[in-house]
Amino acid sequence: MNGEVILRVRGVRKSFGGVHAISDMSLDLAGGEILGVIGPNGSGKTTLVNIITGFVKPDSGEVFFRDKRITGLQAHQIADLGVTRTFQIMRPYHSLSAFKNLIVPLNSPRVRRTRGGRLGDRDAVAIDILEEIGFERDAYVPYKTASSLPLGYLKRLELARCIALRPEIIICDEIFSGLSMAEIVTMVPLMEKLQIEGITIMMIEHRLRELFRLANRAIVMNFGEKLAEGTPEEVMGNDKVREAYLGTEAA
Amino acid sequence: MVAGERRRERLDRGLKVRTESLYALSSWREMAYLLTPRLLLIVGLLMLPLVLSMYWQRVLCSAGIYALLALGFDFLAQYVGLVCLGGAFFIGAGGYISGALNAYLGWPPALTIPIATVAGALISTLVLLPCLRLRGIYFAIVSFMFPLLAVFIIVALNVFRGTEGISALDTFPNIWVEQYLILGVVVFSLFAMRRLVNEDIGLIMRGIRDNDQAVRASGINITTYKTKAVFIASLMGCFGGAYLSHLYGWLGISLFAMDFSILPIAATVLGGMGTLVGPVLGAFILTPMSEALRGFGQLRVVLYCLILIGFIVYKPEGLMNYLQRKYHQFEHWEEV
Numbered sequence: 001m002n003g004e005v006i007l008r009v010r011g012v013r014k015s016f017g018g019v020h021a022i023s024d025m026s027l028d029l030a031g032g033e034i035l036g037v038i039g040p041n042g043s044g045k046t047t048l049v050n051i052i053t054g055f056v057k058p059d060s061g062e063v064f065f066r067d068k069r070i071t072g073l074q075a076h077q078i079a080d081l082g083v084t085r086t087f088q089i090m091r092p093y094h095s096l097s098a099f100k101n102l103i104v105p106l107n108s109p110r111v112r113r114t115r116g117g118r119l120g121d122r123d124a125v126a127i128d129i130l131e132e133i134g135f136e137r138d139a140y141v142p143y144k145t146a147s148s149l150p151l152g153y154l155k156r157l158e159l160a161r162c163i164a165l166r167p168e169i170i171i172c173d174e175i176f177s178g179l180s181m182a183e184i185v186t187m188v189p190l191m192e193k194l195q196i197e198g199i200t201i202m203m204i205e206h207r208l209r210e211l212f213r214l215a216n217r218a219i220v221m222n223f224g225e226k227l228a229e230g231t232p233e234e235v236m237g238n239d240k241v242r243e244a245y246l247g248t249e250a251a
Numbered sequence: 252m253v254a255g256e257r258r259r260e261r262l263d264r265g266l267k268v269r270t271e272s273l274y275a276l277s278s279w280r281e282m283a284y285l286l287t288p289r290l291l292l293i294v295g296l297l298m299l300p301l302v303l304s305m306y307w308q309r310v311l312c313s314a315g316i317y318a319l320l321a322l323g324f325d326f327l328a329q330y331v332g333l334v335c336l337g338g339a340f341f342i343g344a345g346g347y348i349s350g351a352l353n354a355y356l357g358w359p360p361a362l363t364i365p366i367a368t369v370a371g372a373l374i375s376t377l378v379l380l381p382c383l384r385l386r387g388i389y390f391a392i393v394s395f396m397f398p399l400l401a402v403f404i405i406v407a408l409n410v411f412r413g414t415e416g417i418s419a420l421d422t423f424p425n426i427w428v429e430q431y432l433i434l435g436v437v438v439f440s441l442f443a444m445r446r447l448v449n450e451d452i453g454l455i456m457r458g459i460r461d462n463d464q465a466v467r468a469s470g471i472n473i474t475t476y477k478t479k480a481v482f483i484a485s486l487m488g489c490f491g492g493a494y495l496s497h498l499y500g501w502l503g504i505s506l507f508a509m510d511f512s513i514l515p516i517a518a519t520v521l522g523g524m525g526t527l528v529g530p531v532l533g534a535f536i537l538t539p540m541s542e543a544l545r546g547f548g549q550l551r552v553v554l555y556c557l558i559l560i561g562f563i564v565y566k567p568e569g570l571m572n573y574l575q576r577k578y579h580q581f582e583h584w585e586e587v
Binding site: 053080092103104105107109161162165 | 451455460462469471473
């Protein structure tokens with residue numbers, strides 16, 4: 001972890017017709033860390049992801065990536081800079097096979113640039129990435145159409161699409177949700193590996209136990225605002241957090 | 252349990268599995284499996300002019316134009332996710348450009364057709380460019396409007412001799428050139444498109460069809476690729492238009508006729524959506540059929556509709572999906 005702040009969110013607000021999805025949100029993301037963002041349903045976590053990655057324009061406030069203002073840029077331009085995301089509701093290319101799903105990001109301008117012009121054997125690169133994230137090689141799985149893959153593989157495919165871009169930041173929107181314990185157990189080392197490779201990760205998550213195994217730092221959101229920030233222990237010790245997030249019984 | 256409750260079980264033929272990889276080259280059997288349907292189509296199409304009478308040869312030419320439009324429609328709808336009902340605009344743009352170049356500047360068809368193909372496609376793409384952000388039905392409605400708009404402009408401004416049109420354009424030297432030009436272009440376009448959709452650019456377009464947000468999240472500008480796709484589809488349509496104006500030696504507002512937008516869709520439904528070859532076959536079936544039914548007068552449209560409804564209700568997958576399944580898979584009934 002190098003500690004240098006690479007993503008800054010400043011005073012972001014967003015409301016959808018009278019509902020304040022995010023009323024005032026600021027955060028810093030340091031290079032190399034894993035930041036967990038938690039909060040009850042409807043606290044504005046996914047909207048925050050959408051704003052950072054350019055899928056939704058904020059009403060006010062700004063997002064900076066490496067001192068470059070990225071609010072107002074198109075989603076594909078932000079992804080091109082290296083800020084990628086997974087979707088909470090998986091968005092695979094249903095009609096394409098799993099490894100062909102990766103041919104799409106492998107043809108992006110960013111990959112062409114970083115890999116230097118023409119890719120070699122793209123199919124092999126795609127299969128390698130799939131193996132890296134836990135698709136069995138030669139087990140027909142990479143050749144199955146995405147529409148026939150089970151949920152666990154689709155979640156991995158979401159992540160693979162980000163990895164294929166060789167990003168600087170991956171924002172995972174509830175990548176553990178809906179997975180069995182056994183599947184999560186295999187995903188955790190994968191996230192650790194990405195961190196070691198120098199990728200900064202921001203995880204929106206409901207599965208706190210698994211998240212806190214990974215996260216260096218956590219932010220709690222409630223009603224579109226930051227409720228608390230700190231190490232996982234600090235955050236969970238915070239009375240306001242226990243009340244808002246876990247409910248009063250847990251206190 | 253009710254007697255006779257069965258389900259159909261389908262299994263890929265071993266031959267199909269083998270021919271999907273390099274094993275396709277391992278023996279004549281595999282090669283023949285792959286080549287037969289393709290050769291059947293190419294040879295079949297190229298033989299048609301030799302067996303048809305003069306009248307039906309003409310019908311074949313216009314069927315070729317519809318085939319190009321249907322191919323473009325299928326490509327845009329099933330591989331890019333743009334349902335484009337503006338086929339008539341492609342025909343009109345191509346037809347008016349080549350016709351005008353021929354009538355006003357006296358350039359020969361050998362020159363005007365290629366120019367009109369490219370220029371018409373450029374214009375069509377520019378016109379559709381602002382609507383590319385729209386999806387699904389919204390794009391369909393807006394694209395449907397453009398041919399109508401073009402007609403109103405031509406009539407209102409009385410350009411290109413307004414409603415009368417321009418006649419006595421140069422035509423092709425003989426019926427053989429007419430037929431083999433369009434058939435050649437149809438066959439070439441068909442195989443080019445089949446190739447394209449499996450290349451990287453085609454995969455990105457199919458990605459846009461399946462999930463445009465995910466493509467954006469991969470750092471790819473989807474508008475660029477949609478623009479390219481529309482340009483490719485309108486190339487085919489504009490060629491058809493340019494060819495049409497020289498086929499009849501005439502240009503007029505009926506080049507923007509609704510038929511050019513609607514019949515390709517019917518051909519696609521009949522032939523099988525998403526197969527590319529299906530819509531081409533569909534056009535070669537529907538166009539002669541609509542000619543043959545001409546004898547029924549007004550009833551023609553009713554019969555025509557009945558056939559279409561029949562297909563939509565009883566074989567919604569279309570002809571080609573059905574044939575491909577029969578060719579590639581064993582089927583047998585199994586007691587449940």
